[in-house]
Amino acid sequence: MVTDKIREIILDAIIKLGFASDAVSGIYDIPIETPKVREFGHYSSNVPFSLAASIKKPPYDIAVALAASIDMSMFEKVEPARPGFINFTLKPAALQDVIIEINDNKNSYGRSDYGNGRKVQVEFVSANPTGPLSVGHGRIAVYGDTVARLLDAAGFAVHKEFYVNDAGNQINNLASSVELRIRELLGEPVDPEQLGYKGEYLIAYAREILEENGQALLDKDEQERRAIIAESSISKMLADQANTLKHFGVEFDTWFRERELHKSGIVEKTLEIMKEKGLAYEEDGAHWFSSTDFEDEKDRVLKKSCGTPTYFLADIAYHRNKYERGFETIIDIWGADHHGYIERMKAAVGALGFDPASLEILIVQFVRFKNVKMSKRLGNIVTIDDLIDEVGADVARFFFLTRSRDSHLEFDLKLAGEKSEANPLFYLQYAHARIHSLIAKAEEKNLRPMFGSELSLLTDQRELQLMKQLADFPWEIQSAAKSREPVRIISYLSRLAGDFHAFYHDLRVISPEEPLMSGARLALSKATGSVLARGLDFLGVSAPESM
């Protein structure tokens, strides 16, 4: 990775000059960025500012000293700049090597071992199994899935999990609603007001359950009847949700059932542990977690006076279980309505002796709607399935990923379906398709990508800029993974596609009278095509070969 090489070179110079300190002791302490102004070079670092405090010299003087001590083998120019930057311009040869690197690592370019195989769990969506997934879940699904893909590329061992809340009142509600639908199918009068879940999707479940079990189902005693209906409804719901997510390009390693926590006794066990550690007390017949000792605003109930555990206790047990499974970093992705639970969850994890910093809870803001006809069938829900039907999975995924997770986005279904809104996606896909067709056309004239010494012919400003962009890919993946911001990949790919389009427009690729130049430019195009394809793959979006 070019950026890491530059960091190493800077670090060597820092050590040589005796400037190393606590502030700067490893390569990842060295900031590096692409300057906004092209004249400043390919990369720049403001590390002199980081060093200024510890070695008590003006940043500019440090920049001058560093620039003079840099190993120049990769660079054409290394210049200090006021008030304290060092600007680097790579030699063309250093950029040309990137094409070879990409070609040699077609299926792995962009991957790094930054994560060093550390186990990370990403838990997301985790919708209740009581209805179809909404567009809000869709935003979370795409965000979580993409973060997981990026972490994987950055060298983490990633596990994707969907937590199924299949215990608690909402399940009783679900079962009784389905039972009412069954009775309705059998001709009994049903008061719609009694339906906890009014969505018509339950009618289909009721029909199937009736077919599977026969009318005898209703003769069983209530507890048994409800248990059958509940389990059956849940598994149908999970199958539907999984199917929806699959169409959306999102698949999980595990679907973790809350029920299992209760059945296996982990929930009770967790309460006992908390009591032993003096973290829980009894008052008014209920069990409380003294979370105020851990910066929560008030104590929370773990087990109600009626004897049933709260959702919160189950959640604590669940998180304990996550740590027991050996995850070093746990990422929970929640909707904005759950932000009030972050403090208490972290408090609980910390109280149990785990490092609260290892639990990252990321909030994804809600999606609001504009120009949407509310579906009577489902109440005020726009589902992921509706969205995919309307605009397709690619556009839908891309739409969510272009907004950072903090933005309170307004979803305009009308706009999303139009070309204008989707244009940035087509821009990327078009670049990929163009490259594919270019290479096919060259083949007809017996011209193929060449990865030898002819690459040194690539010295035009357009070519250098495109190669520089390709060189940045691994770094962009890594920083998007570190910051959990997939949106960066979109910005990056747009720049890459833009540089390719400009290159393509200004320079002739296929010219039989210049076979070496053609070969080199085809190699550059091919490298661009594979980086685009890999980038789009991280976003879960297709890279079409023709459009």
Add this chain to the structure above:
RNA sequence: GCGCUCAUAGCUCAGAUGGAUAGAGCAACGGACUUCUAAUCCGUAGGUCGCAGGUUCGAAUCCUGCUGAGCGCGCCA
């Protein structure tokens, strides 16, 4: 009332631990195809980064207050 999040071009949004002249797409305007995909390229115009203070060599970014928006504050899940 308290808390979390957000406010950047007409619209939708980027903006790397605080760094150099705040960017892109769409919309508007003006150019570029008898030649590799014009779903493209080149250019013009568009900004008091919600408002007011503060921190410092430097603030869209950090802190405080205010305004506005979304969400949350139960022995619900």
